[in-house]
Every structure is written in C-alpha cells, then in structure tokens.
Amino acid sequence: MQHIVTLIPGDGIGPEVAKPTLKIIKAAGVNVQWETYLAGAEALKRHGTTIPKSLLDSFQKRRVALKGPVTTPVGEGFASVNVELRQTFDLYANLRPIKNLPGVRARYQGVDLIVVRENTEGQYSGIEHEVVPGVMESLKIITEKASTRIAKFAFEFARAHRRKKVAAIHKANIMKLTDGLFLDCARRAAADYRDIGFSDLIVDNACLQLVLDPLKLDVLLLENLYGDIVSDLAAGLVGGLGVVPGANLGDQHALFETVHGSAPDIKGKNIANPTAMILAAVMMLNHIGEKKAAQRISSALEAVLKKGERLTPDLGGSATTTKFAEAIIREIER
Ligand code: NAI
Numbered sequence: 364m365q366h367i368v369t370l371i372p373g374d375g376i377g378p379e380v381a382k383p384t385l386k387i388i389k390a391a392g393v394n395v396q397w398e399t400y401l402a403g404a405e406a407l408k409r410h411g412t413t414i415p416k417s418l419l420d421s422f423q424k425r426r427v428a429l430k431g432p433v434t435t436p437v438g439e440g441f442a443s444v445n446v447e448l449r450q451t452f453d454l455y456a457n458l459r460p461i462k463n464l465p466g467v468r469a470r471y472q473g474v475d476l477i478v479v480r481e482n483t484e485g486q487y488s489g490i491e492h493e494v495v496p497g498v499m500e501s502l503k504i505i506t507e508k509a510s511t512r513i514a515k516f517a518f519e520f521a522r523a524h525r526r527k528k529v530a531a532i533h534k535a536n537i538m539k540l541t542d543g544l545f546l547d548c549a550r551r552a553a554a555d556y557r558d559i560g561f562s563d564l565i566v567d568n569a570c571l572q573l574v575l576d577p578l579k580l581d582v583l584l585l586e587n588l589y590g591d592i593v594s595d596l597a598a599g600l601v602g603g604l605g606v607v608p609g610a611n612l613g614d615q616h617a618l619f620e621t622v623h624g625s626a627p628d629i630k631g632k633n634i635a636n637p638t639a640m641i642l643a644a645v646m647m648l649n650h651i652g653e654k655k656a657a658q659r660i661s662s663a664l665e666a667v668l669k670k671g672e673r674l675t676p677d678l679g680g681s682a683t684t685t686k687f688a689e690a691i692i693r694e695i696e697r
Contacts, residue, residue, distance in 0.1 A: 480590025
C-alpha cells in the first residue's frame with residue numbers, strides 16, 4: 364500500500380535529520396510518497412509567506428505530516444510556524460511520550476511519562492499589544508470547550524494505553540479564573556473515567572516532583588505554556604531533546620515532529636542526533652497503520668543505541684548522523 368504524507372524537513376538541522384529518517388522508513392518496507400515543502404524563513408524568502416498555500420493544501424488533503432524543526436526569531440519577526448499550523452488545523456492535543464531508551468545516559472531509569480498539552484490557546488493565542496510605551500499586555504485565553512476537549516483526550520489516551528492515572532497541572536491558586544476553569548474541566552472529565560486515577564498538582568510543585576521522583580507520575584495534563592515548559596524538563600530526565608518525539612493531533616489531522624529545535628549551533632556538521640525524528644516517524648507509522656514497520660524501526664534504533672558503537676556526540680559518541688542512520692538500516696535489514 365502506498366501512503367502519501369506531507370513532509371516539512373524544516374531548517375537548521377531539520378533536513379539533516381529528515382533525510383536519514385526517510386531512508387530508514389524505506390528500509391523498513393513502507394512505501395511513502397512524500398509531498399515536501401519549505402516552511403519558515405526560507406519559505407518567506409521564496410514564496411513571501413512562512414507557510415505556503417501548497418503546504419496547507421497538501422496537509423489539508425493528506426491529513427498526516429512529518430515535520431522537522433523550524434526556526435522562529437526571538438522577540439521579533441514572523442510568528443511561529445508551529446503555532447500557526449496547530450491553530451489552522453485545530454491540532455488541539457500535543458502528545459509527548461517521555462521514556463528512557465536503552466543505552467542513553469539519563470538522570471533516571473524507568474521513566475515512562477506521557478505529557479498531554481493543550482495546543483491551541485492559553486498564552487499562545489498570540490493576543491499581545493502595547494498598552495502604553497513601556498507596558499505590554501499578553502492575554503491568556505482559556506475556554507471550557509478546549510479545556511474539556513483536552514481533558515477527555517488525556518483520559519481516553521490513558522484508558523486506551525492502560526495507563527493508571529492522570530495528573531492535571533495548573534496554577535489555579537493564583538490564576539483562579541483561567542487555571543481554575545482548566546482544573547474544573549479536568550475534574551469533571553475525571554468523574555466520567557472512574558477507572559483512571561486523578562490528582563492535581565500546582566505547576567511549580569509538579570516540576571519539583573518530576574525532578575525528585577518522575578516514576579511517581581504517569582499521564583500529565585497541562586495548558587499550553589506549562590506543557591511546553593514541563594515537556595522539555597521531562598525530556599531532560601531521559602537524556603534530552605534529541606531523543607523525544609511529539610505528535611500534534613486533531614480530530615482530522617495529525618502532525619508528527621521533533622521536540623527539539625533547529626539547533627543552529629550544530630547545523631551543517633552532520634552530527635545531529637536523528638533519534639527524535641526517527642521516533643516521530645515511528646509514531647506516524649503507528650498512526651497510519653504500519654505497526655510492524657514501526658516496531659522494526661524502534662527495535663533497530665534501540666539495538667544501535669544499546670550497542671553504543673555508533674552514537675552521535677550528544678549521546679557521548681563520535682559518529683556522524685549518517686553513520687548512526689546507516690547502523691540502524693543495517694539492523695533493520697539483518
Ligand atoms: P534547540 O532544540 O534547537 O537546541 C538546544 C540545544 O540542544 C542546542 O545545544 C542543540 O545543539 C541541541 N540539540 C537540539 N537538537 C539536537 C539534536 N537532534 N541532536 C543533537 N543536539 C541537539 O533549541 P533552541 O536553541 O532554543 O532553538 C533554536 C531554534 O529552534 C529557535 O528558533 C526555536 O524557535 C526553534 N524551535 C523549533 C521547534 C520546532 O520547530 N518544533 C521546537 C523548539 C525550538
């Protein structure tokens with residue numbers, strides 16, 4: 364069977380991690396026709412927009428996309444391509460599995476967390492303005508609809524994946540209306556899922572608990588900004604951003620991506636770790652029903668990581684991106 368998937372290699376190290384990932388997918392026997400598009404600064408230069416219409420049309424039609432990181436200028440310039448894609452296609456659930464990988468040095472072993480982040484509102488609504496010179500205002504939007512939808516998503520996910528408990532993370536002691544509503548929606552959803560445990564944690568305490576004993580937590584349910592921050596913190600517990608994938612899911616569309624950014628400091632050196640992109644592809648393959656190929660790729664990746672002979676520098680090795688990917692392909696073809 365042939366699949367048609369929208370591909371956004373991204374910029375910085377994006378193309379360097381996308382290229383070997385496509386080779387690995389092919390080696391696992393999956394036939395994908397990729398519709399490839401630029402996004403971000405390069406697209407702006409060539410097409411006058413950061414997200415070309417052809418990309419939007421492709422994703423609208425194909426409903427599945429694989430994406431590398433895209434640079435967003437800090438404090439100025441164009442809006443984040445990621446945020447725009449999430450809002451345009453109502454990709455309301457951001458899912459990040461945080462799990463140890465064999466052979467990857469980490470502060471903890473046995474971590475197995477799922478971060479479920481609301482992806483469309485909160486402080487990422489993009490409503491910011493200057494009130495008077497020297498005073499800026501940013502609005503945080505929290506709605507009952509989006510909060511209920513993401514809470515149900517977290518519980519459904521927990522049930523489908525035999526997870527035991529969901530923790531809603533908030534700051535409702537201070538933001539009594541916005542975070543209060545988010546928490547209230549989570550509590551109401553919890554009442555419909557009595558088979559799954561439920562608790563809530565104030566976000567600062569949640570960070571402390573994660574660093575002290577991440578094995579105590581299971582599925583984490585968070586608003587947009589807290590989810591962004593806490594998921595990076597959680598990635599740090601299992602070896603860093605280079606080894607964690609993410610999915611942005613809506614009712615119609617699914618976009619799979621790296622959690623890490625475009626890493627301009629190592630761009631063009633062929634030393635980027637493609638693991639996050641490969642794992643994003645594994646999530647994508649599961650989503651499109653290619654479960655056997657997904658399993659073959661994760662087993663091959665784990666075997667190479669465990670052997671430890673072809674690791675990229677971020678994992679303590681000296682292999683190039685290309686050598687690491689070739690070792691995975693050899694493992695798949697064994
Ligand atoms: P970053 O994730 O690009 O880099 C942070 C550090 O981790 C750097 O030292 C980098 O070399 C290292 N690193 C990241 N990925 C790696 C990999 N695969 N292998 C080895 N080392 C890796 O974060 P930073 O520097 O904050 O952001 C750079 C740009 O990326 C910014 O413009 C930001 O907006 C964008 N970004 C894009 C994302 C996306 O498109 N999903 C996500 C996060 C950031």
